[in-house]
Amino acid sequence: xxAAANPFFGLFTPEGRAVLEKAAERRTFKAGALLFPxxxxxxxxxxxxxxxxxxxxxxxVIGVVEAGKFFGELGVLTEVPRTVGARALGExxxxxxxxxxxxxxxxxxxxxxxxxxxRRTVGYLKDANERFASEHLRKGKLELVGEMARSIIHxxxxxxxxxxxxxxxLTEKHDDPQTQASCKSVHRQVERMAGMLxxxxxxxSGEVTLDLRPVRIDDLLQEVRDSTxxxxxxxxxxxxxxxxxxxxxxxxxxxxxxxxxxxQNSIQAFAGKPGxxxxxxxxxxxxxxxxxxxxxxxxxxxxxxxxxxxxVSHGKGPKSxxxxxxxxxxxEAHGGGVEARSLxxxxxxxxxxxxxxxxxxxxxxxxxxxxxVKKTGPRPTQPI
Numbered sequence: 074x075x076a077a078a079n080p081f082f083g084l085f086t087p088e089g090r091a092v093l094e095k096a097a098e099r100r101t102f103k104a105g106a107l108l109f110p111x112x113x114x115x116x117x118x119x120x121x122x123x124x125x126x127x128x129x130x131x132x133x134v135i136g137v138v139e140a141g142k143f144f145g146e147l148g149v150l151t152e153v154p155r156t157v158g159a160r161a162l163g164e165x166x167x168x169x170x171x172x173x174x175x176x177x178x179x180x181x182x183x184x185x186x187x188x189x190x191x192r193r194t195v196g197y198l199k200d201a202n203e204r205f206a207s208e209h210l211r212k213g214k215l216e217l218v219g220e221m222a223r224s225i226i227h228x229x230x231x232x233x234x235x236x237x238x239x240x241x242x243l244t245e246k247h248d249d250p251q252t253q254a255s256c257k258s259v260h261r262q263v264e265r266m267a268g269m270l271x272x273x274x275x276x277x278s279g280e281v282t283l284d285l286r287p288v289r290i291d292d293l294l295q296e297v298r299d300s301t302x303x304x305x306x307x308x309x310x311x312x313x314x315x316x317x318x319x320x321x322x323x324x325x326x327x328x329x330x331x332x333x334x335x336x337q338n339s340i341q342a343f344a345g346k347p348g349x350x351x352x353x354x355x356x357x358x359x360x361x362x363x364x365x366x367x368x369x370x371x372x373x374x375x376x377x378x379x380x381x382x383x384x385v386s387h388g389k390g391p392k393s394x395x396x397x398x399x400x401x402x403x404x405e406a407h408g409g410g411v412e413a414r415s416l417x418x419x420x421x422x423x424x425x426x427x428x429x430x431x432x433x434x435x436x437x438x439x440x441x442x443x444x445x446v447k448k449t450g451p452r453p454t455q456p457i
Contacts, residue, residue: 079120079121079122079141079142079143079168080141080142080143081093081118081120081143081146082094082120084186084189085178085182085186086182086183086186088181089178089181089182089186092174092177092178093170093174093175093178096170096171096174097120097168097169097170098168098169098170098171099166099167099168099169100119100166100167100168100169101164101165101166101167102124102161102164102165102167103161103164104161104162104163104164105160105161106160106161106165107158107159107160107161108126108159108160108161108165108167109145109155109158109159110155110158111129111130111131111155111156111157111158112154112155112156113154113155113158114148114154114155115145115147115148115149115151115152115153115154115155115172116171116172117145117149117169117170117171117172117174117175118143118144118145118146118149118169118170118172118175119143119144119145119159119167119168119169120143120167120168120169120170121138121139121140121141121142121143121144121165121166121167122140122166122167122168123140123164123165123166124140124161124162124163124164124165124166125137125138125139125140125161125162125163125165126138126144126159126160126161126162126165126167127159127160127161127162128144128157128158128159129157129158129159129160130156130157130158135157137162138159144159145159146175148172149172149175149176236259236263237259237260237263240256240259240260240263241256241260243256244256244257261299261300264326281327281402281403281406283324283327283406283407284324284326284327285322285323285324286322286323286324286325287320287321287322288320288321288322288323288325288328289318289319289320290316290317290318290319290320290321290354290361290363291314291316291317291318291354293325293328293329293354294314294316294332294352294354294363295314296329297329297332297333297336297352298312298314298352300329300333301333301336301337304336304337304340305336305340305350308340308343308345308348309343309345309346309347309348310339310340310343310347310348310349310350311347311348311349311350312336312350312351312352313349313350313351313352314351314352314353315351315352315353315354315355316352316353316354316355317354317355317356319356321361321427321429321430322430323407323427324403324406324407327403327406328363328403328407328425328427330403331399331400331403331404331425332352332363332365332425334396334397334399334400335365335400335423336350336352336365337396338396338397339365339367339369339421342367342369342370342421343367343369348367348368348369349367349368350365350366350367351364351365351366351367352364352365353366356429359428359429360409360426360427360428360429361426361427361428361429362424362425362426362427363424363425363427364422364423364424364425365421365422365423366416366420366421366422366423367420367421368419368420369419369420369421370419370420371415371416371419371420371421372413372414372415372421377415380397380413381397381398381400381401381411381413382398397411400425404425404426404427407427407428408427408428409425409426409427409428410426411423411424411425411426412424412426
């Protein structure tokens with residue numbers, strides 16, 4: 074982007090613009106690099122030519138500045154230390170203009186330039202205040218969710234253990250296929266409930282503990298089919314599996330629950346009407362891609378941009394708005410990512426993309442720098 078094309082330079086007269094362009098110093102920052110810290114000296118204005126910069130205060134992100142915009146003028150105007158910090162989200166190309174130059178040009182500019190700066194600053198403060206308030210509200214909600222999850226886990230541990238024990242006793246005393254299948258289902262649902270509560274607790278705490286082990290992908294998808302069979306049958310929906318028989322290191326319990334969550338969302342989207350869901354897995358470019366595709370109404374436009382954010386929900390019925398946020402956190406803990414889109418012909422397509430790591434290659438693996446992760450695996454397993 075040419076310097077003159079940036080809105081910052083457009084605020085000034087041709088004479089002032091020429092001085093600023095001459096004084097501009099090109100600076101490049103790598104991903105994660107700090108442009109300036111909180112309470113740092115307001116040494117100049119940054120004009121972004123490429124990339125994005127994250128603005129933060131008190132540990133909370135309060136804004137993202139994209140290419141074609143500028144920031145740092147607040148400190149130049151107020152002559153006080155900066156109230157926010159700035160960090161490069163990816164590689165960032167900027168033009169840096171020192172404070173003394175900006176102030177010198179401003180003093181010789183007409184009043185409309187100062188007014189334009191003031192409008193820009195007021196708009197920035199309004200956006201930052203709204204985002205800051207939203208972030209603190211979100212943190213407060215997550216703390217409440219964490220307290221609730223801890224309380225539920227404590228209160229439910231004994232009843233769940235009792236249910237599981239009774240199912241085990243029934244399995245030992247009755248060897249008929251129907252009882253065995255029913256007790257197996259009870260065991261699976263007890264494990265699922267305990268796992269869901271732990272997922273919720275981990276999400277609220279911000280730390281995900283992965284229990285990594287070699288998993289055969291086609292077996293995992295078959296287990297998803299078995300665990301969702303009752304819900305699919307009662308809803309009138311169908312599930313088709315498409316999977317290649319390869320092995321990958323993962324926390325299969327967490328991925329299982331994530332896929333169950335996505336299928337449940339598809340069932341809810343069908344709103345009582347028959348629908349079709351396809352669960353597929355394939356290896357592509359060194360990554361494992363697990364996709365859930367349905368022929369429902371697609372992603373509602375009003376939530377398409379915030380689908381994986383906490384407390385976002387749509388439609389009727391009681392919902393926490395945390396399901397997809399938990400899915401995203403689990404996948405990121407594996408070093409992967411999640412993508413969701415509506416299909417042109419109707420329906421929703423969600424893909425979990427994970428590093429395709431074999432059992433032999435796990436030692437060289439780096440997991441999710443954005444999410445604190447503990448590795449406890451692989452646990453002992455039978456050869457596959």
